Amino acid sequence: MSAKAQTHSPKAPAGRWHRSEAGTIIAVLLVSVAILASLVVADRVFGIDYYDLVRDPNAIARNPGYFGIVSNIGIIFWIVGATAALQAFAATFVEGATPLTRTLLAGGLFAALMGIDDFLMLHEAVATMGIPEEVVLLPHMILLGALCSCAYSVRAATPRLLLVGSVLSMGLSFATDMAPVHVGGATFVEEAFKLVGILFLTTYLVAISHQALRHGGALKRPAIG
Structure with a gap:
């Protein structure tokens, strides 16, 4: 031949x-x-x-193009993380559910919800109807809790400190937003914590997505350590 x-x-x-x-x-x-x-x-x-x-909102309102640029950057990273995680989940779930694929699903859904919420300002719009913001954010908290629970089972085999940094940063952002004291620079601090949290989470989701695609959704048993 x-x-x-x-x-x-x-x-x-x-x-x-x-x-x-x-x-x-x-x-x-x-x-x-x-x-x-x-x-x-x-x-x-x-x-x-x-x-x-x-048309672009800034073009309609005749605002400078840099209005909301940090918020838009955050939305981009939310969607990057969501896309990476959900794509890896879809590619590896055919082998069966594992702690890693469940982490990808929970993380992808959480990032997608947060990105869509930020983009369309959903919880702010609902809150104007008189519903407390804590209640409106309940689905976000549930998905974040699911992500942390799933990630805990594979903590020894994944870059868990990235997720810890994300949760800590987003928690500080939320606490700053809900604090009854309003001082100069509070919004900057709140948004800074939020951006850092988004970047940590996106990096974590991209990292475990790459890991799942390389190993075919391995880590079938909970990791210890």
């Missing part, structure tokens, strides 16, 4: 790939149509000018 024949790889079934690609294209088009249709409904039914929905 020649070297050429030995290195020749069989062709992938073209029909299967074409059908899969066609399904993906249709799904993308359907999502696009749904989003665009919602703009039309908002404009025609609810009187919300579509112009206000498609």
